[in-house]
Amino acid sequence: xxxxxxxxxxxxxxxxxxxxxxxxxxxxxxxxxxxxxxxxxxxxxxxxxxxxxxxxxxxxxxxxxxxxxxxxxxxxxxxxxxxxxxxxxxxxxxxxxxxxxxxxxxxxxxxxxxxxxxxxxxxxxxxxxxxxxxxxxxxxxxxxxxxxxxxxxxxxxxxxxxxxxxxxxxxxxxxxxxxxxxxxxxxxxxxxxxxxxxxxxxxxxxxxxxxxxxxxxxxxxxxxxxxxxxxxxxxxxxxxxxxxxxxxxxxxxxxxxxxxxxxxxxxxxxxxxxxxxxxxxxxxxxxxxxxxxxxxxxxxxxxxxxxxxxxxxxxxxxxxxxxxxxxxxxxxxxxxxxxxxxxxxxxxxxxxxxxxxxxxxxxxxxxxxxxxxxxxxxxxxxxxxxxxxxxxxxxxxxxxxxxxxxxxxxxxxxxxxxxxxxxxxxxxxxxxxxxxxxxxxxxxxxxxxxxxxxxxxxxxxxxxxxxxxxxxxxxxx
RNA sequence: CGGGGCGUAGCGCAGCCAGGUUCAGCGCGCUUGGUUCGGGACCAAGAGGUCGCCGGUUCAAAUCCGGCCGCCCCGACCA
Numbered sequence: 001x002x003x004x005x006x007x008x009x010x011x012x013x014x015x016x017x018x019x020x021x022x023x024x025x026x027x028x029x030x031x032x033x034x035x036x037x038x039x040x041x042x043x044x045x046x047x048x049x050x051x052x053x054x055x056x057x058x059x060x061x062x063x064x065x066x067x068x069x070x071x072x073x074x075x076x077x078x079x080x081x082x083x084x085x086x087x088x089x090x091x092x093x094x095x096x097x098x099x100x101x102x103x104x105x106x107x108x109x110x111x112x113x114x115x116x117x118x119x120x121x122x123x124x125x126x127x128x129x130x131x132x133x134x135x136x137x138x139x140x141x142x143x144x145x146x147x148x149x150x151x152x153x154x155x156x157x158x159x160x161x162x163x164x165x166x167x168x169x170x171x172x173x174x175x176x177x178x179x180x181x182x183x184x185x186x187x188x189x190x191x192x193x194x195x196x197x198x199x200x201x202x203x204x205x206x207x208x209x210x211x212x213x214x215x216x217x218x219x220x221x222x223x224x225x226x227x228x229x230x231x232x233x234x235x236x237x238x239x240x241x242x243x244x245x246x247x248x249x250x251x252x253x254x255x256x257x258x259x260x261x262x263x264x265x266x267x268x269x270x271x272x273x274x275x276x277x278x279x280x281x282x283x284x285x286x287x288x289x290x291x292x293x294x295x296x297x298x299x300x301x302x303x304x305x306x307x308x309x310x311x312x313x314x315x316x317x318x319x320x321x322x323x324x325x326x327x328x329x330x331x332x333x334x335x336x337x338x339x340x341x342x343x344x345x346x347x348x349x350x351x352x353x354x355x356x357x358x359x360x361x362x363x364x365x366x367x368x369x370x371x372x373x374x375x376x377x378x379x380x381x382x383x384x385x386x387x388x389x390x391x392x393x394x395x396x397x398x399x400x401x402x403x404x405x406x407x408x409x410x411x412x413x414x415x416x417x418x419x420x421x422x423x424x425x426x427x428x429x430x431x432x433x434x435x436x437x438x439x440x441x442x443x444x445x446x447x448x449x450x451x452x453x454x455x456x457x458x459x460x461x462x463x464x465x466x467x468x469x470x471x472x473x474x475x476x477x
Numbered sequence: 478c479g480g481g482g483c484g485u486a487g488c489g490c491a492g493c494c495a496g497g498u499u500c501a502g503c504g505c506g507c508u509u510g511g512u513u514c515g516g517g518a519c520c521a522a523g524a525g526g527u528c529g530c531c532g533g534u535u536c537a538a539a540u541c542c543g544g545c546c547g548c549c550c551c552g553a554c555c556a
Contacts, residue, residue, distance in 0.1 A: 006517090013550095015550070015551085016549095016550080019549085019550095030548080030549095034547085034548080086555090087555095089554080090554075090555070111556090140556090142555070142556080144554075144555060145478080145553080145554060145555085146551095146552085146553090146554085146555090151556085152555070152556075156556075158556075205556095224556095225555095225556065226556085227556085228556070260556070261556085262556055263556095264556055293515095295514070295515050296514075297513085297514060329514090331514095331517090332513080332514050332516090332517075332518060333514060333515060333516075334514080334515080334516040334517055334518080335514095335516085335517045335518085336516095336517090337515095337516050337517080338516070338517045339517080341516095350515070352514095352515055353515090354515075362515085444552095477555095477556095
């Protein structure tokens with residue numbers, strides 16, 4: 001028995017634990033080019049589940065999918081000043097094609113605002129053409145200095161919604177609608193509690209009027225921006241000269257939004273729910289919601305158990321439950337228990353001679369210790385019920401953890417203290433952009449957001465000015 | 478780009494700091510056969526390595542010296 005079986009203890013070295021989990025569970029592997037990542041089938045299956053859920057919600061709110069090119073002419077990138085400033089340094093640029101130097105370098109999209117708005121210019125003439133509610137599932141490239149599997153890689157997968165509207169109010173409504181969808185995606189499906197709010201001037205997206213965010217607390221008490229939605233106002237329409245004739249027959253610039261979530265969400269799931277044994281997946285996105293491990297000694301038992309499991313499999317299939325029957329003979333049951341626990345499967349069914357004899361099933365939940373038995377007749381009902389409970393319990397545990405590590409602060413000293421300890425700090429804020437930078441420098445923490453949920457009035461923790469604005473401070477990824 | 482660490486079998490590592498018959502080793506995994514199987518089974522037999530790359534020192538280099546390359550972790554930029 002070697003010592004390299006499991007993963008590094010989460011409490012011992014969170015960072016190492018995180019990469020261990022990803023590599024050992026075969027979610028992903030390092031690509032040959034620095035900063036790149038191969039998403040392996042088990043990890044990609046999680047992404048596909050996230051995609052399915054998100055895509056359905058987008059469609060339900062009137063959005064349609066499309067695909068825009070990955071190559072963006074350099075001149076497009078330079079049209080929106082703030083945008084260039086924000087992205088140019090981290091772009092990959094193609095200078096050669098077909099063996100010749102290109103006349104105009106092509107940027108590999110770091111995000112698609114520019115190319116999409118160049119197209120919208122062709123498509124939008126009148127208010128009757130609006131709104132345009134397009135989403136795209138794509139890869140983007142950002143030449144990051146420091147990368148980390150799932151959280152920040154040179155190339156990553158995401159969805160980016162790009163909408164065009166006739167009024168500011170409509171764009172604002174859209175931006176808020178989408179951040180609410182992200183909240184739902186995170187909380188109801190990934191079981192990750194989030195704080196929904198607005199980004200400060202210092203933290204907002206390059207080229208946005210407002211940026212909304214969902215912020216989550218990871219297992220090391222750092223914050224992760226899990227999804228963003230921007231009200232871009234008329235900035236991109238102006239940069240790309242996209243005007244429409246409104247009802248009053250006047251030319252007006254179009255209003256825009258953009259919003260996205262990425263494969264970073266998988267990193268969030270790992271860091272929020274994982275434990276010392278490894279990955280813990282919420283049933284809603286787990287590639288396998290259930291794993292069935294058979295236990296047999298004799299050939300005779302094997303035949304009976306296979307038959308018994310076939311019956312269960314058919315029922316689970318019919319109920320649309322994603323499961324895997326691990327009947328490999330080269331591994332022992334004990335080995336499989338550990339393996340699937342490490343891989344985060346929410347629910348395990350153990351079927352041996354005892355279960356067959358008593359028409360029962362042994363259940364082991366990933367989120368709590370211990371096992372319990374249930375009747376095989378009701379196996380689908382029990383599985384469904386347990387998956388629901390697990391899903392809820394993961395959310396509750398994550399919420400409890402966040403609350404235990406969130407502090408109300410009323411002075412700069414208290415903020416410093418809280419940031420030393422780690423976690424979120426909530427306090428009143430009336431500082432300037434410079435004050436914000438100062439805080440970041442001194443505490444290494446940033447204002448994650450101005451939560452939508454506000455209450456009361458108090459004194460700014462830095463300036464002492466009276467304000468009704470509460471903000472969340474935290475160190476972040 | 479700064480700081481730290483690491484490149485030796487598929488993976489994890491020991492051996493380098495006192496160069497040479499403990500120098501090509503260990504654990505896991507892999508292959509074959511058998512016994513096992515309700516919490517990471519055991520026995521036996523096997524396969525597997527340009528010691529990251531280039532150069533130098535030396536009778537002799539995984540080991541010492543110089544250069545290069547790559548990766549990971551920690552900081553500054555970011556979803």
